[in-house]
Amino acid sequence: MREYCPYCKKEVDYKIEKRDVKEFRGIEIDTYENVAVCKECHQDLYVNEIEEKNNERIYELYREKANIIKPQDIVDLRKKYDISQRELTAILGFGKMTINRYERGGVPTKSQSDYIRLLIDNDNKFIEKVKEAYKNGNINDKTYEKIVSEEINTSIAKEQIQDNIRRYLRYALNRKPDIFNGYKSLDIEKVENIISYIASKVKNLTITSLNKYLWFIDIVSFNQRSVSITGLTYQNQKFGPTIIDKKYDEISLLDDKYIREDIETENGNTTKIISNGNYDLDKISDTEKEIIDTIIKILKNKTVTDISELSHREEGWRKTKRLETISFEYAMNLNIIK
Ligand SMILES: [Zn+2]
Incomplete structure (x- = not known):
């Protein structure tokens, strides 16, 4: 040697x-x-x-x-927005060949690494950074539009899908105020906020129990005030009253205020609803909120089976046949609130 x-x-x-x-x-x-x-x-x-x-x-x-980011993490970030090493370097405001060096295995400082990771995990932060780089003249029109318009298109598309689902639901569940919707026109946004609110208070809220929560809320409201809260129509299903024609499926797909999570279990699939925490209670009056809170308090710690059984004790379920629409006239005598 x-x-x-x-x-x-x-x-x-x-x-x-x-x-x-x-x-x-x-x-x-x-x-x-x-x-x-x-x-x-x-x-x-x-x-x-x-x-x-x-x-x-x-x-x-x-x-x-x-916990330093890997070269592939940076490559993936560039691919996501279809930008070159030079463009990314300019957006981040790093020295000329920095990104090139990191992608070839060079090790970023901890603070640079944390910063890049923040932008990888957080689309909004990245877009913010792109706008800033554009304002400071560090990237050109082409780069700016490529990234920002892509982002705008994605969020517009998402918004449109949500609006289409709402429009469809308004059409499919539309009926004039009568005894089957508790003399109330359907208000989808209100339903979304109520679901988000319930989900924020109830752990492990499945779609089966959610149907019962909503029905109980509406029949108790009708019982006390001769008008329901959501304007939803319900029908008799095997496990208790549910939103008519399984429209809870579409309702669960609206994800501004909550998300649905499909989980495989031993007994097949269950769908859980998880609140985004951004419910707006302005749409709900104090009396309505009181009713909702009462139902949450009663059902909160019960299992899905217990909740189903509670619904089976009500006239609305006992006096209707399978798949029959449940009239609110049965809300006059309730077991749930005695
Ligand atoms: Zn020597």
Whole structure:
């Protein structure tokens, strides 16, 4: 093993010394490095292959310990918005070849890494950054429009799908105020807010129990005020009253205020509703909220089976046949609130 020694100014024999490395860029790591040492003057020598191997080992540990993003994460971010390394560098405001270097395995500082990860995890933050870069003249019109218009199109498309579902539901569930909707016209937005509110209070809200919550809320309201709250129409189904013609399926797909989650269980699939927490109670009067809270309090800690059984005790279910629309006239005598 020979290498040029700048101290002895000649080719010399060298030996390898193993030294502990306990820290790198302020992060504790526990590894070693190999150092070439001149056998004649005992100075450290720089040997490229040895250094490369040291770096590889230390970088890998550092990446893992400091949770540094991987080259592929950056490539994926660029692919998502269809932008070049140069465009991404300009958006982030990093030095010229930074992104190129990181994609080839260079290790970002912890703060740069955290920053890039934030933009990867958060579309809005990334778009914000793009707008800022555009305002400061760091990216051109073409890059700006490519990224921002794509984002706008996606959110418009999503909005339209949601509006179409709402329009469809208004059409499918439309009926003049009568005894089958509790003398109330359907208000889809109100239904969405009520569902979001219930889901925020009830853990593990399945679609089966949600149907019962809504029915109980409406019949109790009718019982007390001769008018329902949601304007939904219900029918007799095996496990109790449900929104007519299984329209709860479409309702569960509206995801402004809550999301649906389909879960496989031993007994088949269940659908859960999870609140986004952004319900708007302005649409709900104080009296209505009181009724909703009462029902939540009664059903909250009951199982789906218990809730079904409670609904089976009501006249609305007992006095109607399977698939028959349930009249609110049966709401005059209720077991749920005695
Ligand atoms: Zn030497």
